[in-house]
Amino acid sequence: MTLDTQTIIAxxxxxxxxxxxxxKMLRKRPPGGGTCGGCHKG
Structure with missing residues (x-):
């Protein structure tokens, strides 16, 4: 299976x-958000 330039770019x-x-998600954890970090912090 050969990869062309468009596939590699995509x-x-x-x-x-x-x-x-x-x-972005790991750096900005919303307080009380759905993420585990927000739950444990809050």
């Missing part, structure tokens, strides 16, 4: 967005 963009969302 995968890179998806991984980049996913990583950005994860980092």
């Amino acid at each position: 995968v890179a963009v998806v991984l980049g967005c996913a990583g950005y969302l994860v980092v």
Whole structure:
């Protein structure tokens, strides 16, 4: 299975967005939010 440039770019963009969302979620934990960090902190 060969990967063309468009596929590689699409995968890179998806991984980049996913990583950005994860980092953003881990850094900003809403107090009393649905995340475990918010529950344990509150």
